[in-house]
Amino acid sequence: MLSYAIRRLLGAIPTLFIIVTLTFFVMRLAPGGPFDQEQSLPPQVRANLQAAYGLDQPLPVQYFRYLQGVVHGDFGPSFRYRDFTVRELIAQGLPVSVTLGLAALAFSILVGIPLGALAALHHNRPLDHALRFAALIGLALPTLVVAPLLALLFGIKLRWLPVGGWEPGSLRTLVLPAFALALPLIAFISRLTRASLLEVLGSGFIRTAQAKGMPAHVVVARHALRPALLPVVSYLGPATAAVLTGSLVVETVFNIPGMGKYLVQGALNRDYTLVMGFVVVYAALTLLTNLLADLAYGVLDPRVRHE
Amino acid sequence: MSEPGLWRDAERRLRSNRAAAISVFVLLAFAIAALAGPWLSPHRYDEIDWRALAIAPTLHDAHWLGTDQLGRDLLVRTLYGMRTSLLIALLASAVSLCIGVTWGAVAGYAGGRVDNAMMRFVDILYSLPYIFFVIILTVLFGRNIFLLFIAIGAVGWLTMARIVRGQTLSLRRREFIEAALALGVPPRRIIRRHIVPNVAGPVIVYATLLVPQMILFESFLSFLGLGVQEPLASLGSLIADGASTMESAPWMLVVPATVLVALLACLNFIGDGLRDALDPRQPG
Numbered sequence: 001m002l003s004y005a006i007r008r009l010l011g012a013i014p015t016l017f018i019i020v021t022l023t024f025f026v027m028r029l030a031p032g033g034p035f036d037q038e039q040s041l042p043p044q045v046r047a048n049l050q051a052a053y054g055l056d057q058p059l060p061v062q063y064f065r066y067l068q069g070v071v072h073g074d075f076g077p078s079f080r081y082r083d084f085t086v087r088e089l090i091a092q093g094l095p096v097s098v099t100l101g102l103a104a105l106a107f108s109i110l111v112g113i114p115l116g117a118l119a120a121l122h123h124n125r126p127l128d129h130a131l132r133f134a135a136l137i138g139l140a141l142p143t144l145v146v147a148p149l150l151a152l153l154f155g156i157k158l159r160w161l162p163v164g165g166w167e168p169g170s171l172r173t174l175v176l177p178a179f180a181l182a183l184p185l186i187a188f189i190s191r192l193t194r195a196s197l198l199e200v201l202g203s204g205f206i207r208t209a210q211a212k213g214m215p216a217h218v219v220v221a222r223h224a225l226r227p228a229l230l231p232v233v234s235y236l237g238p239a240t241a242a243v244l245t246g247s248l249v250v251e252t253v254f255n256i257p258g259m260g261k262y263l264v265q266g267a268l269n270r271d272y273t274l275v276m277g278f279v280v281v282y283a284a285l286t287l288l289t290n291l292l293a294d295l296a297y298g299v300l301d302p303r304v305r306h307e
Numbered sequence: 308m309s310e311p312g313l314w315r316d317a318e319r320r321l322r323s324n325r326a327a328a329i330s331v332f333v334l335l336a337f338a339i340a341a342l343a344g345p346w347l348s349p350h351r352y353d354e355i356d357w358r359a360l361a362i363a364p365t366l367h368d369a370h371w372l373g374t375d376q377l378g379r380d381l382l383v384r385t386l387y388g389m390r391t392s393l394l395i396a397l398l399a400s401a402v403s404l405c406i407g408v409t410w411g412a413v414a415g416y417a418g419g420r421v422d423n424a425m426m427r428f429v430d431i432l433y434s435l436p437y438i439f440f441v442i443i444l445t446v447l448f449g450r451n452i453f454l455l456f457i458a459i460g461a462v463g464w465l466t467m468a469r470i471v472r473g474q475t476l477s478l479r480r481r482e483f484i485e486a487a488l489a490l491g492v493p494p495r496r497i498i499r500r501h502i503v504p505n506v507a508g509p510v511i512v513y514a515t516l517l518v519p520q521m522i523l524f525e526s527f528l529s530f531l532g533l534g535v536q537e538p539l540a541s542l543g544s545l546i547a548d549g550a551s552t553m554e555s556a557p558w559m560l561v562v563p564a565t566v567l568v569a570l571l572a573c574l575n576f577i578g579d580g581l582r583d584a585l586d587p588r589q590p591g
Contacts, residue, residue, distance in 0.1 A: 015431055026443060140572050142523055144530045144543065145564045148550035156554050245438045248531060253550060264531050267442050275446055279439045 005295060012287045019283045020070055023276050024063055053077065066276075075277030080269045086277035089262050094281070096166060097251070097258035101243045103178035108185035108239065113232065115186070116193025117220060123198060131190065138187030143246040147180040147253040164255035177254045181246045185239050189232055197228040226300060233297050240289040244282055320584035327580025330573040337570060341389040350380035352387040353538040361556045373558050375548060384540045385563050389570065391541040395456045396521035402460025403521075404514055407467025408506070412498050414468070415475025426472065429465050437462040441524065445533045452535055459524045463517060470513055474506040508585055516578035519571045526567060542567040 041049075050056045053076075054065060069076055075086035119131040154176055155163030161176050200206065201224055209219045244260075251260035259278060266274035321327055345352065349369050356368075356378035364373040364381075372382040414425040432440070444458035478484060478501075487497050526543030528534035535541040542563050549560030 018431055023443060026447065140575070141568060142526070142571070144527060144546055145568060148546065148553060148560055149564065151550075152553045152557060152560065245527075248438070249527065252531060263442065264533070267446050267531075267533055270446055272446070275443060279443060282439055 001295070001298065004298075005291070008291050008294070012284075012291070015287060016280070016284060020067065020276075020280055021063075023279055024066055025059075027272050027276055028059060028062065053079065070280065075280070076273040078266075078271055078274045080266065080271040080274065086273050089274065090259065090277060090281055093257065093259035093262050096168075096256060097247055097260060100174065100177055100181070100250070100256065100258060101240070101247060103174055104181035104185070104243050104246075105236075105239065107178050107182035108189055109232075111182070112186040112189030113193050113229070116190035117197055117225065119190065119194040120197035120201065121216070121220065128194075132194075135187040135191050138183050139191075141183065143180060143184065144249045144253075146183055147177070147250050150176055150180050151253060164253070166254075166256045166258075173254075173256075177250045177256060180250050180253075181243055184246075185242060189235065189239075192231045192235055193228060196231045197224060200224045200228045230297065230301055233293055233300060236293040236296070237286075237290040240293075241286055244285065317581075317584040321580050324580040324583065326576045327584075330576040330580070333569070334573045334577065337389060337566075337573070338393065341386050341393060344386040345383050348380060348383050350383050352383050352540065353379065355379060361552065361559075363556070364558055372562050373556070375559055376552060376556075379538075381559060381562055385542075385545060385566055388540040388542045388545045388563060389566060391452075391535055391539060392522050392525055392543070392567075392570070395452070395459070395525045395535075395541070396518050399456040399460035399463060399521040399525070400514055400517045402457055403463035403467055403517060404510070406461065407464035408471050408503060408510060410464065411468040411471025411473075412475050412502050412506070415472040416479060416494065416498055416502060418476075418479070422472070426469075429468055432462070433465050437465070438524070438527065441528065442533065445528060452539065455525070455528065455534055456521075459521055459528070463521060463524070467510065467513055467517070470509050471506050474509060475502050478502055478505055512578070512582045512585055515574070515581050519574035519578070522567075522571060522574070542570075 047056070054062060057065075066076065073087060075090070077085050078089060081089060115131055115135075119128045122128045151163050154160050162173055165173055167173050197220070201220075206219060206224055209223050210216075214222075247258060248260040248264055250256070251258045252264055255261075259281070262274065263278045263282075265271075266278065348371075350356070356370075356374060358378070359368060359370060359374050360378045361376050362370060362374050362378075364371060370380055370382075372380075372385065374380055375384065410425065410429075414422045417425075440462050441458055444461065445455065448454035448458055484497060484501060487501055492500075522542075525534055525541060526546065529541045529543030530547045532544075532547065535544050537544075545563035546560065546567065549556075549558075549563060553560045
């Protein structure tokens with residue numbers, strides 16, 4: 001298990017290397033520079049700026065410098081936030097985004113799985129139909145519609161929760177954005193759980209458990225739920241990608257100082273180093289959660305052995 | 308895929324699917340409204356009406372769905388936004404279609420090391436949230452509407468390439484391909500004349516499901532300010548405008564959001580219906 005985890009971690013390095021390389025060359029070969037927005041910049045000033053950021057060097061030199069930096073966790077200075085390095089911006093934004101993302105994932109698992117199990121236990125009865133319809137709606141509503149509508153309803157009309165902002169460690173500012181991120185995931189996880197639980201409930205070992213007189217909820221909790229959760233676990237990888245993508249919208253709507261907000265601002269300002277560094281961090285996060293999901297799969301399903 | 312019977316069956320199945328059939332009509336209505344609707348209103352999408360800033364939906368002066376902060380008619384802007392969104396989504400889907408089919412067919416037909424390398428590349432891109440690639444591309448290309456759909460389409464082709472490759476792998480061993488090879492038909496021609504037409508079924512289904520994804524992508528980017536630029540509008544940018552003024556003018560958020568959700572729902576129902584209709588394993 002441990003050696004498998006280490007091997008997988010090492011296997012992620014070439015992927016990350018390719019991503020860093022692709023990002024770097026695509027960014028540098030593109031037309032337009034980071035200083036294009038300052039109109040009527042004297043050529044001398046422009047040249048000095050370029051030299052200060054190392055942009056006057058040949059491309060291979062820039063590339064190897066950048067690689068060297070990335071290995072040491074240094075993504076260079078931000079072009080727009082002049083007083084910050086990209087690493088400092090990541091250090092500011094990452095904890096906020098991770099808190100928000102973990103809260104959303106926890107929300108979607110803790111609400112989605114019980115709802116799916118409830119629907120499966122009421123198979124083809126009114127509750128099942130109601131929950132399936134709700135899931136359909138939850139899936140049809142994109143985050144960029146849900147997030148502002150939630151802010152409008154609970155923040156402005158009902159005034160239960162703040163419309164935006166972020167206080168570290170405060171639940172009040174966390175609930176609405178986490179729920180907006182989690183809503184499509186809750187819908188999808190409940191559908192997955194329902195379908196796979198129905199399948200498991202039809203298998204022989206469940207009938208045995210029922211035949212020996214075990215109450216229905218104990219059968220589900222002790223025997224059926226574990227195998228039924230495997231599809232949910234393998235969905236955690238794509239779910240993380242969905243959370244990362246959605247966080248760009250949610251952090252913008254709720255004005256949360258996480259990585260997503262910096263990335264959007266960086267993209268709007270053509271802040272090359274910021275966008276490159278953030279994309280690398282996002283890629284690393286995705287690879288890491290995919291690895292964790294695979295490991296969790298092995299723990300839940302003893303048939304999968306990581307040799 | 309060439310027998311007429313299959314398509315006739317598919318059409319019958321599609322007609323009997325109520326959700327899909329209704330969605331086709333709603334979508335047609337939307338499309339006609341988006342194309343012809345703006346002419347029925349006396350206002351233009353970029354016309355600024357200083358006497359009617361951010362007014363709520365009213366019959367007065369033909370601002371049937373109200374106006375935005377600059378006094379531009381919301382109905383006309385929403386119709387224009389729908390037009391932009393649909394157009395970009397269709398073009399982006401076409402781009403994905405071209406890249407995906409070519410990539411998949413070449414990889415599947417070449418096989419061996421070429422196939423491995425090409426699909427490994429797809430795997431790497433697949434393992435990442437591709438919206439970040441789109442963001443990189445928008446940073447590169449600038450925020451230009453014509454390059455935008457190429458950028459969106461350029462990352463939507465991964466699944467298409469996988470589907471086409473799988474189909475091509477199984478087609479490659481069939482007799483008619485062997486016959487073509489024996490006759491000395493060059494590989495380029497075999498791919499174009501024999502492989503691509505034979506993967507049309509799954510490709511069409513996936514392409515219809517791709518359009519709503521592309522609409523969502525485009526709205527997502529425009530919402531963040533990385534897509535369509537003022538005074539043009541798309542559903543995403545209208546929702547973003549609405550979100551910023553929802554405290555005083557909630558209709559500016561509700562109108563485009565409703566249209567977007569309805570549009571996505573219709574397209575998804577049609578795509579699902581088409582998939583069921585074209586799947587021969589499905590009992591008629």
